[in-house]
Structures are given as C-alpha cells and as structure tokens.
Amino acid sequence: MNEALELEVGHKVLEVGAGSGWHASTIAEIVAPSDVSKDRWGHVFTLEIIPKLAEFARRNVEQAGYSDRVTVICCDGSEGYPKEAPYDRILVTAAAPDIPAPLKEQLKPGGVMVIPVGDVGFYQTLIRLRKTEDNRIVEEDLGGVAFVPLVGKYGHRIKWRYY
Amino acid sequence: MGVVSFLSEGDWERLIRSLIGQGILKSPRVIRAMRLVPRSLFLPDDQRPYAAIDMPLPIGEGQTVSAPQG
Numbered sequence: 001m002n003e004a005l006e007l008e009v010g011h012k013v014l015e016v017g018a019g020s021g022w023h024a025s026t027i028a029e030i031v032a033p034s035d036v037s038k039d040r041w042g043h044v045f046t047l048e049i050i051p052k053l054a055e056f057a058r059r060n061v062e063q064a065g066y067s068d069r070v071t072v073i074c075c076d077g078s079e080g081y082p083k084e085a086p087y088d089r090i091l092v093t094a095a096a097p098d099i100p101a102p103l104k105e106q107l108k109p110g111g112v113m114v115i116p117v118g119d120v121g122f123y124q125t126l127i128r129l130r131k132t133e134d135n136r137i138v139e140e141d142l143g144g145v146a147f148v149p150l151v152g153k154y155g156h157r158i159k160w161r162y163y
Numbered sequence: 164m165g166v167v168s169f170l171s172e173g174d175w176e177r178l179i180r181s182l183i184g185q186g187i188l189k190s191p192r193v194i195r196a197m198r199l200v201p202r203s204l205f206l207p208d209d210q211r212p213y214a215a216i217d218m219p220l221p222i223g224e225g226q227t228v229s230a231p232q233g
Contacts, residue, residue, distance in 0.1 A: 001229070002193045002196070003187070003188065003189055003190060003193055007192070007193075009192075019222055019226055019227070019228050019229070020205040020206065020222045020228040021205055022200065022202050022204075022205035022228055022229070023228075023229050025200045025205070026193075026196045026197060026200045027196075029195070029196035029199050029200050030192050030193060030195075030196045033192070033195070033196075034199070050224050050226065052223065052224055053222065053223065053224050053226060056207075056222065056223070057205075060204065060205045063204065064200065064204045064205070066200075093229060148225070148226055148227060
C-alpha cells in the first residue's frame with residue numbers, strides 16, 4: 001500500500017485503522033524520515049475505533065521511536081478526522097462497503113487515497129482515488145485484496161463489539 | 164525474553180529482498196522504511212516469531228496487522 005500511496009517527504013497522512021501501529025510507523029519513516037531535518041517532516045494521524053488496540057498501537061509507536069511523527073487517535077475512523085484535514089494522502093486499512101464521503105471531503109486537491117472496497121468475508125478491490133486540482137474524483141482499480149471489515153458510521157453494518 | 168531469541172534480523176532482510184525481487188517493493192524510500200521499521204516491534208509477544216512471514220498476523224480483538232506486502 002505504501003507504494004500505491006506515492007508518499008513524499010512532508011506529506012500529512014490520515015490512516016483509518018491503526019491496528020498495531022506498524023503501518024503508520026513505516027509511513028512516518030517515509031514522510032518524516034529520520035535522516036531529514038525536522039522542519040521538513042510530515043505527520044501521520046492514525047485512527048483506531050477499538051480502545052484496546054489504540055492503546056496497543058500508541059505503546060508500540062512510542063517504543064519504536066515514532067511518537068513525534070505518528071498520532072494515534074481513538075475514534076470512529078469511517079468519519080475521518082476533520083480536525084487536522086485536509087490530508088495529502090489517506091489510506092484505509094479495512095474494507096469499506098463504499099468510499100466514505102467524509103474521507104473524500106478531507107482529501108486535498110491533488111491528493112491520493114487508497115482504500116479496499118467490497119463485501120465482508122470476500123476479497124475486495126483495492127481502489128486508488130485521486131482528487132484533481134479542480135476537485136474531480138478519478139478512481140483506479142489496483143486489484144484484489146483481503147482486509148478486515150471497516151466498521152463505524154460509514155462502515156459495514158455488522159454486529160461488532162469493541163471490548 | 165525467550166520469544167525474542169527466535170527473532171533473526173536476517174529473516175526480515177530476506178523477506179524484504181524477496182519482496183523487491185517480486186517487484187512489490189520498488190521505491191528506495193519505501194524499502195528504506197521497511198528496513199528501519201521491522202514488524203516484530205509491533206506484534207504481541209506470541210506472534211513475534213512469525214514477524215518475517217509474508218502474511219497478516221493476529222494482534223488481538225479479532226484484528227490483524229498487514230502482511231509486509233500489503
């Protein structure tokens with residue numbers, strides 16, 4: 001997914017689904033590399049709906065030395081995180097029924113979003129979405145993938161317990 | 164520290180080279196980040212021995228961490 005995102009130093013990135021915090025930390029090492037001066041650093045905001053995992057991710061990110069470049073927020077990521085919007089890049093690490101409208105809104109013109117779209121329990125399609133400078137949306141099919149379902153307001157309507 | 168002794172940095176490097184060979188990892192910045200941020204640091208203790216296998220792994224709560232090629 002990191003290749004598909006076309007990440008560059010300085011990018012502000014939103015990740016929906018922090019999980020362990022690993023993916024967010026690899027992104028941080030690309031948009032805010034340890035060998036580049038801090039004033040050029042970008043930042044990763046990563047959202048996690050499951051409180052225990054948000055805590056797990058936060059601890060991992062800190063132990064790996066990325067807490068200055070990765071912020072873990074416990075919230076319904078299907079709604080994005082308007083407080084820090086707009087973002088240069090958005091990635092969703094869970095499969096959505098459709099591309100959530102708030103995420104499209106929170107993407108910068110010229111920005112790229114990578115998101116798996118499809119049914120629960122089947123393979124999904126990885127979509128790369130570009131928002132043009134004049135705010136048009138262009139979608140591209142990157143092939144089949146298998147992810148856990150996105151839950152929350154714009155996620156799949158499945159029975160779900162956070163804890 | 165019993166589990167940690169299973170870990171070999173060589174396994175992670177071997178996986179990265181394999182992903183480069185398959186054309187999955189391409190750009191130098193992405194490859195560099197994979198080398199600097201090993202997945203093993205982000206796994207529950209019981210999953211660490213499997214960090215360098217190219218599969219998603221369970222992290223609790225019914226969720227998984229991405230496969231390295233993901």
